[in-house]
Amino acid sequence: MRTKSKWSPGPGIKVQSIATNGDGDWVVSACGPSSGICPDCRRHSTSRHGWSYRSLQDLPIQGNEVTVRLRLSRWRCTYRQCKRRTFSGPIPDIASPYARRTARVTKIVALLGHGTGGRPGERLMNQLGMPVSDDTILRHLKRSASRADDEPPARIIGIDDWSWRKSWRYGTIIVDLERRKVMDILEDRSVASVTQWLKRHPAIEVVSRDRCGLYAQAAREGAPQASQVADRFHLFQNLRLAIEEQMSLSGRATGRALLPDEDIETDHDDRALHEEAPEKRLRNQLRRTHRQSRKEVFETVHALSKEGLTCSEIARRTGYGRRSIAKWLTFETPPDRRRGALQPTSPLYFEAFLTQCWKDGNRRGRHLFHDIKHRGYTGSFSNLERLLATWRRSERPEADEDEDKGDAAPARTGLVDCVYDNAPVRDPHTGHWISPVVAAALCIKPRGALTVNQERKVDALKQGSQTFATLRSFSMRFRGIFRSRKSARLEEWIDDAVHSGLVFLARFARVLRRDIDAVCNAIDLPWSNGQAEGQINRLKTIKRAMYGRAGAELLRARMMPVQLADLHTK
Structure with a gap:
């Protein structure tokens, strides 16, 4: 049998006896130090006042529970001038x-939790022979997270948002980029909460963020x-989206190509089309040519x-899906495109009320925005403003005509013309149309990172x-x-880029x-x-x-680094 010193739970503890109960669990009886130090006057004392007992759960033995029954002394302070x-x-x-x-x-409880x-964690601890309830585990986690503010201040941080529920509710995460660990989790995504947090950390020198204006402010x-x-990733992501939108104007994916220039010029409403404002003319051209x-x-x-x-075989030749082909063959004329059901996230859901107002x-x-919010609107203010902007433009045709005659008119006219400079391009390997999504992804990819098939697509x-x-x-x-x-x-x-004549690339450059x-940073x-x-x-x-x-x-406690050094201190 092992010596009693090897069963000691810590320094200064003397093991008196080791026994097992009827369930196979171990009970270690021990006593504390033979003297104490007064916490006020710091004098040693060997005058015992009484005893107290503590039962502590310890590491298991072969899956069996171990309980340390510890007898501790209560001492008298022999220094008469001490208040204790x-x-x-x-x-x-x-x-x-x-x-x-x-x-x-x-x-172990803190690490598993x-x-x-x-x-x-509760199930694992029970299997390991150290039964602990889930509430106790979570309590240890939250207590550890509350001591995270005692660490040295961060200099370089990254801020980003995360979703409690996508498109509904968001929070904010703050990361120490030097130490590569989470500093804090905020419940909301607002200027006020992030500003208050930053003011509590004046040592910050660099703030890395995405293109969100909220965090910039x-x-x-x-x-x-x-x-x-x-953030560099988001910069290239925004560039890719701008390229995708620009390529969507130049040609349609899945075979829905825009008509060539000569077909547009022979349209019977050509004169009326060119008398419209440039942006409205562009939208009408897109709609008419898409229908044709x-x-x-x-x-x-x-x-x-x-x-x-x-x-x-038809799907392979045209680039459409086989199910779409089968559905189209059941109709004698092109089916009308059904409009999706309006949701409270769209201002058009409240169109009657907005029109009356x-x-x-x-x-x-x-x-x-305030009025329809009380009626159940769950969309954004910018979405409502886009609808109202179209209503405002429709009521001031004179302003559009004056703008068309101004300095910006030649550039906008050139934009409308360059949209129809080409037809969609087919993949030389499969013969399918190359979609704007694929074209945009290939556009920002360097030549050295392209595969052989991708190089052929880029050349085409x-x-x-x-x-x-x-x-x-x-x-x-x-x-x-x-x-x-x-x-x-x-x-x-x-x-x-601004003077390139490409509307979406120019918009991306202006935002930059x-x-x-x-x-630049x-x-x-x-x-x-x-x-x-x-x-x-x-x-x-x-x-x-x-x-x-x-x-x-609880999310903050799970995301924050665990404080092992201070887990046993209260």
């Missing part, structure tokens, strides 16, 4: 005051001394079916689409600026100019928000694993 008469000696290396388990068991959560108000850094091309594709599908081709003279966007797109060739030239220049770490070249790129300092500095994005993925996993118990306090 009696005291009990603390045992911080073994257990914290009032604890029901030893410090080494407490560490931090990694698995309450109920999974919060950083300006809460940490004016810090440099803001735009859809009709031509419908007729092509029926012609191929009359030749005896199967739905699969508009007629009554109530045309302030904020007032209308450059030969068949002048728009794509121009966009790829801009995207490669943009990538080169970031790789060279020279932000001085960015202004020239923005000027060229509004946030030019943060974008993204080029010059090595920091990015990648670590914050990774922590958000971890947060989503934890949130979904905890089901309905994933409150803000």
Whole structure:
């Protein structure tokens, strides 16, 4: 049998006896030190006043529970001038005051709870021979998270949002990019809460964020001394979306191509079309040509079916899905596109109410937004403003005509003309149309990272689409600026993009100019928000694993690094 010294739960503890009960669990009887130190006068005392007993849960033996029955002495202070008469000696290396388990068991409870959560941690602890309830595990987690503010201040942080419920409610995560760990979890996504948090941490020097204007404003108000850094991934993501929208104007995916220039010019409403405002003329051209091309594709599908081709063969030749082909063959004329059911997230859901308010003279966007909010509107203010902007433009045709005659008119006319500079391009390998999504992804990808098939697609797109060739030239220049770490070249790129005649690329460049300092810092500095994005993925996993118990306090405790050094202290 082992010697009693090897069963000791900590320094200064003497084991008196070891026994097992009827259930096979072990009971270790021990006593505390033979003297104590007064916490006030710091004098040793050997005058015992009485005894007290503590039962502590300890590490198991072969899956069986171990209970340490510890007898501790209460001492008299023999120094007459000391105000304290009696005291009990603390045992911080073994257990914290009032604890029901030893410090080494407490560490295991905290580690399992931090990694698995309450109920999974409870099941694991029961199997390991250290039964602990899930509430106790969560209580340890929250207590550990409350001591996280005692760590050294952070200098470089990343801020990003995460969703409690997508498109409904959002929170904020703040990450220390130097130490690569979460600093805090905020329940909401607002300027006020982020500003208050930043003001409590004045040592921050760099704030990395995405393109969200909310966090930019919060950083300006809460940490004016810090440099803001735009996230490079989101910059390229926004560029890809701008390219995708521009390519969507040049040609339709899945075979719904726009008509060539000569077909547009021979339209019977051509004169009326060119007398409209440039933006309205562009929308009308897109609608008219899309309807005509859809009709031509419908007729092509029926012609191929009359030749005896199967739905699969027609789908391979046209690029449509086989189910779409089968559905179209059941109609004699192109079916009308059904409008989706309106939801409270759309201002058109309250169109009757808004129209009446508009007629009554109530045309302030904020007032209308407040009114329909009380009627159940769950969308954004910007979505409502887009609808109201179309109503305002329809009531002032004179202003549109004056704008058409101004300095911006030639550039806008050129934009309308360049939309129809080419037809959609087919993949040389499969013969299918190359969608704008694929074209945009290939446009920002460097030549060295392309596969053989992707290189063929890029070459085909450059030969068949002048728009794509121009966009790829801009995207490669943009990538080169970031790789060279020279932000001085960015202004020239923005000027060229604004005057390129490509409407969505120009819009992207103008937005860059509004946030030019943060974008330049993204080029010059090595920091990015990648670590914050990774922590958000971890947060989503934890949130979904905890089901309905994933409150803000518990999420914060699971995301914060566990404080092992202080787990046994209260």
